[in-house]
Structures are given as structure tokens and as C-alpha cells.
Amino acid sequence: MTALPEFLKGNEALAYGALRAGLTAFYGYPITPSSEIPETLAAKVGRPEFPRFRVFLQAASELEAINLAIGTAATGARTMTATSGPGFSLKQEGISYAAAMELPLLIVNVNRAGPGLGNLGPEQSDYFQATRGGGHGGYRTIVLAPDSVPEMARLPALAFSLAFRYRTPVIVLTDAFLGQLKEDLPVPDVAPEEWDTSWAATGARGPVRHVLSSLHLELADQNRHSRHLAAKYAEIARTEQRSEDVATDDADVVLVAFGICARLARAAVGSMRARGLRVGLLRPITLAPFPRDRIDDLVLSGVRRFLVLELNHGQMVDDVALAAAGRAEVRGLTEVGGLLPTSAAIGAAVEAMAVSPTPLVAAEEVDA
Amino acid sequence: MRSEAIVAGHGGQGVLELANWLAYYHLANGRHVASTPSYGPETRGGKVRGSVVAADAPIDSPIIETPDLLVVMNTPSLDFVPMLRPGGTLLVNRSLVAEVAPRPGLRVVEVPATDLAAGLFAFAPEPGLDTSMAANAVVFGAILALGAGEWATVRGPVEEVFRHTLTDRKQAYRPLDLRATESGFRWVRDHGAGALPATAPGAPLAASNGGAAPP
Numbered sequence: 001m002t003a004l005p006e007f008l009k010g011n012e013a014l015a016y017g018a019l020r021a022g023l024t025a026f027y028g029y030p031i032t033p034s035s036e037i038p039e040t041l042a043a044k045v046g047r048p049e050f051p052r053f054r055v056f057l058q059a060a061s062e063l064e065a066i067n068l069a070i071g072t073a074a075t076g077a078r079t080m081t082a083t084s085g086p087g088f089s090l091k092q093e094g095i096s097y098a099a100a101m102e103l104p105l106l107i108v109n110v111n112r113a114g115p116g117l118g119n120l121g122p123e124q125s126d127y128f129q130a131t132r133g134g135g136h137g138g139y140r141t142i143v144l145a146p147d148s149v150p151e152m153a154r155l156p157a158l159a160f161s162l163a164f165r166y167r168t169p170v171i172v173l174t175d176a177f178l179g180q181l182k183e184d185l186p187v188p189d190v191a192p193e194e195w196d197t198s199w200a201a202t203g204a205r206g207p208v209r210h211v212l213s214s215l216h217l218e219l220a221d222q223n224r225h226s227r228h229l230a231a232k233y234a235e236i237a238r239t240e241q242r243s244e245d246v247a248t249d250d251a252d253v254v255l256v257a258f259g260i261c262a263r264l265a266r267a268a269v270g271s272m273r274a275r276g277l278r279v280g281l282l283r284p285i286t287l288a289p290f291p292r293d294r295i296d297d298l299v300l301s302g303v304r305r306f307l308v309l310e311l312n313h314g315q316m317v318d319d320v321a322l323a324a325a326g327r328a329e330v331r332g333l334t335e336v337g338g339l340l341p342t343s344a345a346i347g348a349a350v351e352a353m354a355v356s357p358t359p360l361v362a363a364e365e366v367d368a
Numbered sequence: 369m370r371s372e373a374i375v376a377g378h379g380g381q382g383v384l385e386l387a388n389w390l391a392y393y394h395l396a397n398g399r400h401v402a403s404t405p406s407y408g409p410e411t412r413g414g415k416v417r418g419s420v421v422a423a424d425a426p427i428d429s430p431i432i433e434t435p436d437l438l439v440v441m442n443t444p445s446l447d448f449v450p451m452l453r454p455g456g457t458l459l460v461n462r463s464l465v466a467e468v469a470p471r472p473g474l475r476v477v478e479v480p481a482t483d484l485a486a487g488l489f490a491f492a493p494e495p496g497l498d499t500s501m502a503a504n505a506v507v508f509g510a511i512l513a514l515g516a517g518e519w520a521t522v523r524g525p526v527e528e529v530f531r532h533t534l535t536d537r538k539q540a541y542r543p544l545d546l547r548a549t550e551s552g553f554r555w556v557r558d559h560g561a562g563a564l565p566a567t568a569p570g571a572p573l574a575a576s577n578g579g580a581a582p583p
Contacts, residue, residue: 004395004532181430182388182403184395267429343433 005184010152010174011036013185014082014108017153019044021160022192024077025055027065029087032120033176034110037082052078052192062087066094066107073103074212076200078160078192082108084176086117088126088134095169096135099229100214102199104163106156108172110179111259111311113338121338122176122260125312130173131288131319138226140233142170142240143288147262149183157190164195166236173287175311176338177260236289243291244283247273251280253353254298256320257309258284260340265309268346277354282306287316292323299327305353308332309341329356370423372432373511376448377441377461379412382504385533386439387418389508392529394422402430415444437514439507440465441481449474459510461503477514477556481506484551491547493540502541502548509552519553 008016015037018026028038038058045056055072059065065081073079083091088109098105109130113123130143142162146152152174159170201210216222247269248254257265262283272279282298284291295306306328308317317332324330333349335341373390377383384405391403399422406417419432434453440446441461449458449471457475460468463482485502492499512522526549530542 004392004528007391007395007401177404177430180405182391182401183427183430184401263429264431267431270428340431343429 006187007182007184008149008153009036010146010149010178010181010183011110012040013149013153014146014156014172014174014179015040015044017188018078018080018106018156018160019050019053020153020188020190020192021157022052022078023050023080023156024052025057025069025072025079026053027055027057027059027068027072027079027081028083029059029062029065031084031087033112033122033179034082034084034087034108036179037108037110062090063094066091066098069105069107070094070098070101070103073098073105074101074201076104076197078104078106080106080108080156082110084110084112085114085126088129092129092135094135095141095171096133096137096139097214098169099133099135099139099141100137100225101212102167102229103169103212104160104167104195105169106159106163106172107169108174111173111175113176113336119338120176122178122340123311123336123338124173124175124259124261124315125336126173127287127310127312127315130171131290139229140168140236141288142166142168142236143286144170144172145258145285145287146172146174146178147259147283149178149181150185152178153185153188157193161193161195162236162240164197166232167199168232168236173259175259177340181260238289240286241289241291241293242285243294244281244285245294246281246283248280248282248298248303250278251303252278253280253305253307253350254303255279255281255307255309255346255350256284256295256316257281258287258316259311261309261311264340264343264346268343268350271343272347272350277350279350279354284316290316290319290323292319295320295323299324304328305356306330307349307353309346310334311340312336329353370421370427371437372435373420373437373439374432374435374448374451375418375420375439375441375507376445377416377439378444379407379414379416381416381441382501383416383441384418386504386508387420388533389505389529390420390511391422392532393508393512393525394420396525396528399424400427402427404430417445417448437511439511441503441507457514459507459514461507463503477510479506479510479552479555481510481552484555485548488544488547488551491544493544499544499548502544505545505548506552506555509549509554510556511552512549513553513556519550519557522553523550 026041069079069081111126113119113121133139163170255265265281314332321330375387391401394401402421404419437457439459442464454473459477461481462478463480481503482500484506486500488499
């Protein structure tokens with residue numbers, strides 16, 4: 001048989017990516033449009049090509065799934081759960097506990113339209129919920145956003161790597177479009193990384209007792225723990241920002257988009273460039289930590305116009321505006337309800353921005 | 369070069385299977401492919417749509433706004449005709465779509481896909497099975513007939529597509545689907561692929577050509 005490339009749905013690719021990154025346990029409760037993830041994994045336990053994958057359990061609810069995941073993650077095993085909007089809300093309490101207990105854990109949210117039950121179409125309306133912690137107590141998570149099926153397959157390895165390096169929950173935030181999209185992808189050749197798990201609970205089999213708890217009744221204890229977490233989050237924010245630039249070098253307008261919107265933006269950059277408009281794209285790969293340093297670089301190199309494309313009523317646009325800090329004009333183009341903005345709408349927004357009077361005078365020019 | 373196709377019909381017609389075959393056919397020819405399903409919440413019989421984008425270079429946007437090809441498997445799917453780009457091709461399952469009004473600026477190809485498939489009962493994987501379900505394979509062949517090449521050269525890649533997509537219990541359907549694909553291919557080659565009208569896009573078209581009435 002001729003070797004064709006793999007041709008998979010985004011959700012399937014993500015499941016295989018997790019297996020190739022050494023996934024040990026998966027707990028989930030199916031919900032459209034994420035259900036191909038448990039569907040793909042269910043049949044893989046015990047298969048010789050994935051020797052590390054030992055536990056697949058369809059839980060009775062999302063609450064059970066996240067708490068089972070916490071228990072397994074506490075043993076240092078590579079653990080994942082996957083869901084969509086309503087299920088992601090249900091898991092927030094558990095994510096807060098995992099953050100407090102400093103557990104490496106991978107949570108996938110295939111964003112559907114909302115709020116409430118909403119519908120099964122794509123949205124990016126869980127951006128705030130994912131990037132601001134989502135649960136109680138002021139924790140942070142790392143949030144990764146793929147924009148293609150090949151990247152859906154690649155990111156679980158990075159997610160586990162970051163989760164174990166920083167001992168923190170990592171979220172992959174994708175959307176209903178990318179979850180259902182089928183694309184060809186090269187057969188990956190990755191060996192699972194190994195990480196330090198000397199902190200993990202062992203069932204008291206060793207000489208050292210490892211207590212993993214989120215309870216710190218002494219005020220000074222909680223104060224110390226909160227400061228420790230905050231310092232860790234600050235280090236992550238400093239060192240783990242990731243993004244991709246497309247034709248930003250000479251851009252008059254830089255589109256900022258992630259997930260399926262980044263694909264629309266890529267097409268827009270191509271068609272607008274063909275018409276002589278200098279348009280570029282900045283694609284955040286880490287939504288948290290947000291690649292604000294890259295925005296800063298672009299502003300310092302002269303970019304004065306950012307157009308943020310997202311499937312919500314305007315969430316990431318706040319992070320772009322914070323990073324631009326009044327030194328550039330930041331506009332948003334949004335669509336909701338499972339619909340996508342048309343290429344005509346994107347083109348019109350870019351054109352309107354490109355011909356607008358030179359935006360805000362840069363802060364450094366005021367100083368001079 | 370980017371090509372964009374949309375296949376539309378109702379649940380049970382093998383619409384997404386057809387989109388998958390088309391995708392694998394492009395893959396077998398070394399192209400990049402992005403394909404998206406769209407369907408309602410119904411268990412069966414709901415509206416189903418599959419989109420297939422193929423290109424020699426990696427695909428930027430997988431979204432289709434103005435397809436080059438629209439396959440209409442049932443009457444309600446005619447709703448999507450306004451999406452077609454001027455000069456695009458409308459491929460109709462004439463067995464289930466009673467009448468196609470003249471479509472100015474479009475190439476219209478009519479294939480009695482369900483009837484052609486029903487006539488292939490001799491190739492049913494088990495006796496007495498209704499083979500009209502292979503209408504999607506007839507249309508697959510009709511789509512391939514719109515391109516270059518003879519059946520002798522197309523057949524190999526088609527068999528490869530079926531080796532990848534008709535696996536496990538579906539393996540038994542490979543002979544039927546191969547025969548149905550050939551049948552659709554030959555129908556279009558014998559009856560004409562509906563030459564693109566010489567009139568400018570938007571001008572009225574004298575008659576929808578292709579001229580294929582159900583047997």
C-alpha cells in the first residue's frame with residue numbers, strides 16, 4: 001500500500017499526540033465537539049504501540065473525571081482529561097485544587113458556542129475562563145492554542161513538558177472547528193520525554209512521606225504557598241511566551257489571532273498582500289502567558305495598528321491593548337454563535353484601519 | 369492551485385464518506401487537504417455537508433466561501449447553489465432532484481446516481497441488498513470524470529482510496545463501490561460533462577446542459 005500521510009480530525013490528532021507523549025491515564029465524560037478524543041483513546045489501552053497508556057475511564061460526570069485525574073496526577077503519571085464549554089466549567093474547582101497542589105495535568109477544552117448549553121459550533125469565548133484561572137483562589141494556568149491539525153498532534157508533548165517542568169495544570173484551548181477539521185499531517189517521530197517525579201505520592205512505599213494538599217490552615221503557611229505560586233507564575237510569564245509571526249516585518253496593520261481565526265488571518269494576509277496592503281499576523285501559541293513581549297517588540301519597531309480577530313465579544317483584545325499600553329491603536333473584529341467572520345469582513349476591517357489617520361502618538365515620541 | 373468542493377445531502381446518503389473519498393483521492397495525488405463536516409443534531413436524516421479543500425501548497429484557510437464544485441445529493445441541498453463561484457460546477461443527483469432550474473454562468477452536470485447504483489444489484493456484498501446506497505460512489509466517479517484522464521488511469525488511485533477508507537466490515541463493499549465509481553465516471557464521459565456556457569457570468573443560460581434524464 002502506498003504510504004499516504006495521516007489524515008485525521010483535530011480531536012483524533014490530539015489524542016494520538018498525547019499517546020505519543022507518553023499519556024498514562026485519561027478520564028473524561030463525552031461532550032460534543034470533543035468526543036472524538038475519548039473515542040480515539042478508548043480502544044488504545046493495552047496496545048503494544050502505546051505501552052505507557054494504562055488507564056481509560058469514562059467517568060460518571062465531569063466532576064468525577066477531574067478528581068480522578070487529580071488522584072492519578074499526584075502519582076506523577078501523565079494524566080489528561082478533555083471536554084467542551086459546559087464540562088470545562090464543571091472542572092474548574094478541580095483545576096483550582098490541582099494548581100494549589102502543584103500537579104502536572106493536561107486539560108483540553110474544545111470550545112463550543114455559549115454561554116450555557118449554547119450550540120456545537122466553534123467559539124473562543126472561554127478565553128478569559130482559561131487564561132485567568134477559571135476557578136477560585138487566584139491561580140494561573142498555562143494555556144496553549146493550536147491552529148492546525150498537525151499542531152493539535154504536536155502540542156500535547158509541549159503541554160506535558162511544561163506541566164512537569166513547572167508542576168502546574170496546562171490547558172489546551174482549541175475550538176469546535178479545529179476539533180472536527182481533518183487535515184493531512186506528517187507521521188511524527190517523537191519519543192516521550194522523561195521528567196523528575198521525585199515529588200509524587202508513592203503510597204508511602206519510600207522512606208520519605210510526600211504530602212500533596214491544597215489545605216494550609218496556618219495563615220503564614222498559606223501566605224508562603226501563595227507567594228511561591230505567584231513567583232512560579234511570574235517565571236512562567238517571563239520565560240514561556242510563545243508566538244508565530246507571519247509577514248510582520250514591514251506591516252502597517254498586524255492581525256492578532258489564535259486557533260481557527262489564525263487560519264482566516266493567514267488567508268487574509270496573503271490576499272491583502274497581493275493587493276499591496278502591508279498586513280501581517282501575530283499568532284499567540286501560548287494564550288497564557290500571553291506573548292506581550294512580542295507585541296512590545298512590534299510596537300517598538302513601529303507597528304501602530306493591531307486588529308484582533310476572535311470568536312467572542314472581545315477578550316484577547318484586552319491582552320493586546322494591555323501589551324500595547326496606549327502606544328498603538330487596537331481594534332477588534334469578532335463573530336459569535338458558531339459563525340466565522342467572512343473574508344470580506346476581515347478585508348473591510350483591515351482596509352478601514354489601514355487608511356485611518358495615524359493612530360495614537362507613541363509614548364516615546366511624547367517624551368522626546 | 370487551490371480547489372474547493374462542497375458535498376451536500378441528507379444523513380444516510382454517505383455524504384461525508386464521499387467527501388472523505390475525494391479528500392483521499394487528492395492525498396493519493398500528493399496534494400494537501402483540509403476537510404470539514406457539518407451536520408445537524410438529528411440521529412438520522414438531517415442535513416449533512418462536507419467541504420474539501422485541496423492545494424499543492426499547505427492550506428492557509430480551510431474555510432470555503434465560494435466553492436468551485438457543489439454536489440447536490442437531494443433537493444433541499446439546492447439551497448447552497450448561490451455559494452458557487454461564477455463558472456463553477458453544479459453536480460446534481462438527478463434521481464432525487466426533480467428539476468434543476470437554469471443556472472446562469474454555471475456548468476450543470478446531472479447524473480442519475482441513485483438509479484445507476486440501484487442497477488448494480490449484481491455486485492451487492494450480500495444477495496438482496498439494496499445497492500442504491502452506492503449513489504455516493506457513482507457521484508465520486510462523476511466528479512473524477514470532470515478532470516483529465518481515462519478510467520484506466522483513475523482506477524488505481526480510486527482503489528487505493530477504498531483500501532484506506534473501506535476497512536474492517538466495510539471491506540465487503542469495495543467491489544460494489546468500485547463498480548459504482550466506474551459507472552458514474554463513464555456516465556459523465558458518455559453523456560457530456562456540461563460544457564461551461566459561453567455566456568458571461570450572470571447572463572441567462574438557454575438551457576441546462578448535461579441533458580441526462582433518468583433512464
